[in-house]
Amino acid sequence: MQSKRLGWILLAPTLVILFFFGVLPFFYVVYVSFHSWNPFAVNPEMVFNGADNFRKIVFDTAFLKSIGVTVMFVVFAVLSELIIGYALAQAFMRDFPGKAIFRTIHTLPLIMAPIIVGSVWKLMTTPSIGIIPHYLEEWFGLTMNIGTSAPAAFATVVLMDIWHWTPLVTLTLIAALVSLPPDPFEQAQIDGAGKRQIFWHITLPMIAPAVVATVFIRLMDALRTVDEVWMLTGGGPGSATRFVGVHIFKEVFPKTNYGYGSTISVIVLYLTIVSCWLLYVTMLAPRSKRG
Amino acid sequence: MRKQSPVIGIIFWILVSVLTLFPIYWLFVISVKPAVQLFSTPDLILSDPYWGNYAKVWGDRLLRSYMLNSVIISTGNAVICTVLGFFACYALSRFNMSGKESIFFWTITNRMAPPAVFLLPLFLLMTQVYTVGEWKLLDTRIGMILVYCTFNLPFAIWTLRPTVDGIPKELDEAAYVDGANSWQVITKIVFPLCRPGLAVTLILTWVFAWNEYLLAATLTNFNARTLTTGLSEYVTTTGTEWGVMATISVFTLIPALIVFGLVQKHIVAGLTFGAVKG
Numbered sequence: 001m002q003s004k005r006l007g008w009i010l011l012a013p014t015l016v017i018l019f020f021f022g023v024l025p026f027f028y029v030v031y032v033s034f035h036s037w038n039p040f041a042v043n044p045e046m047v048f049n050g051a052d053n054f055r056k057i058v059f060d061t062a063f064l065k066s067i068g069v070t071v072m073f074v075v076f077a078v079l080s081e082l083i084i085g086y087a088l089a090q091a092f093m094r095d096f097p098g099k100a101i102f103r104t105i106h107t108l109p110l111i112m113a114p115i116i117v118g119s120v121w122k123l124m125t126t127p128s129i130g131i132i133p134h135y136l137e138e139w140f141g142l143t144m145n146i147g148t149s150a151p152a153a154f155a156t157v158v159l160m161d162i163w164h165w166t167p168l169v170t171l172t173l174i175a176a177l178v179s180l181p182p183d184p185f186e187q188a189q190i191d192g193a194g195k196r197q198i199f200w201h202i203t204l205p206m207i208a209p210a211v212v213a214t215v216f217i218r219l220m221d222a223l224r225t226v227d228e229v230w231m232l233t234g235g236g237p238g239s240a241t242r243f244v245g246v247h248i249f250k251e252v253f254p255k256t257n258y259g260y261g262s263t264i265s266v267i268v269l270y271l272t273i274v275s276c277w278l279l280y281v282t283m284l285a286p287r288s289k290r291g
Numbered sequence: 292m293r294k295q296s297p298v299i300g301i302i303f304w305i306l307v308s309v310l311t312l313f314p315i316y317w318l319f320v321i322s323v324k325p326a327v328q329l330f331s332t333p334d335l336i337l338s339d340p341y342w343g344n345y346a347k348v349w350g351d352r353l354l355r356s357y358m359l360n361s362v363i364i365s366t367g368n369a370v371i372c373t374v375l376g377f378f379a380c381y382a383l384s385r386f387n388m389s390g391k392e393s394i395f396f397w398t399i400t401n402r403m404a405p406p407a408v409f410l411l412p413l414f415l416l417m418t419q420v421y422t423v424g425e426w427k428l429l430d431t432r433i434g435m436i437l438v439y440c441t442f443n444l445p446f447a448i449w450t451l452r453p454t455v456d457g458i459p460k461e462l463d464e465a466a467y468v469d470g471a472n473s474w475q476v477i478t479k480i481v482f483p484l485c486r487p488g489l490a491v492t493l494i495l496t497w498v499f500a501w502n503e504y505l506l507a508a509t510l511t512n513f514n515a516r517t518l519t520t521g522l523s524e525y526v527t528t529t530g531t532e533w534g535v536m537a538t539i540s541v542f543t544l545i546p547a548l549i550v551f552g553l554v555q556k557h558i559v560a561g562l563t564f565g566a567v568k569g
Binding site: 006007008010011013014015017018020021022024025026028029032065088092094097098100102103104105106107108110111112114115116117119120121123125129131135160163210213220223224226227234244245248251253261262264265268269272273276277280289 | 297300301303304307308310311312314315317318320321329335372375376379381382383385386387388391393394396397398399400402403404405406409410411412413415416417420437438440441444445448477498501502503504505519522523533536537540544547548550551554555
């Protein structure tokens, strides 16, 4: 076998880039998180305040609420994306006329910039100019106002996320379904297994790694998402769509509370890493070890 | 499986496609409306398109230079991330380096960072530390290419790893027996075999870089501004020019559409983020 040195040489550029643009800024954020610092306040100096920020965060109801909202968002959005994505992936496994065209159409949302997606959804849903509230009112007599109704705003953000990211789930699941060997399915059908049994006992366990990988990447991105939600609702009304990413953004930009914003970021990053690590270690890593 | 009449299937797919396409269609509708019509009653059917916004955007030299920046930055970033990611995956897959699985997981943690707070340290580093004499990394294309690596390089590594792991080591060994050196094995044997995975990685990293907004808005001010940041320039204190914004969005969408269309057929074969085939 070759020397390990070659391995390190190949890895070196990656490590160097991530060190200078990922690790160093991270250390800076950790450093700032132990300070009280608002560069645009009357007193713009950075003052060391020990663990005060961390103590504050435990009792910060706005922050805790944003975690709750984020968890709700992730559950609703990712679960719907998995269900719809799986249904579409299964449907794409059959042959039908125009399949390639329909698949291309279905992947289009994926290539749109989050900030554009946010703008379009805002234009579609803003009361009085948006087409969705307009026709809901005209056809069904329903009023929908994402500026004042918390459930409407939350549902719109979830719908937007489903619209934007289901294609990614569909594609990953198609990739998983395509690579499944046919034998177990034939065997199960010979043994008289029903559709539901085949799904729970054969298909699901076999595509589990892909499902977990999808949850993993969606979870990771949902926790840091800002652009889309900021464009659509600005986190409102109230705190209905104030996800942690938006919460941090609000703390850092309009309020310029860098010290406390950094503390929240460190905590959020920690929580993200821990949840992803648990997901990775328990679900992904054991399966990827091969002989 | 139950046989279905193809008509129902087609109707189902047309319905799904309409739902998928509607926001994109609406973006286009907004882009061909003059500002005054925007606030009148919304109309589903497009009538009497107005091309003024397109003329305005096309005639804007600044936006054209943003477009060029976007092309250079996303292409440069996608190529660098794919190539370096491939090298990293090869190292992680073929060598018994201590702690390599931890390194593998650590790379993805760089993608998890909440961007809002990391803007400030990046800004400070790029104005005060990463400088050569008068030259600063801030507001340069190479600077943006490197900054985008923080989220794209980990993604590339995680997308490519299953592909590289899936190439049997026996192929490498056979090539070594035939007298090839390491460089030849990597570039002539393994690299071509990973083509589907590489294509997907290239395209997705390209799209992510092309669409990035927050970092570009903060870390550039003139020379390296990208097309997405051009959008926000039409959000002014006197009101947002939605029509122009929508037109820029359409312009942003078209190149992504072309690039994506080119590799459609590879997408499925190579998309196995972190997961290993059955």
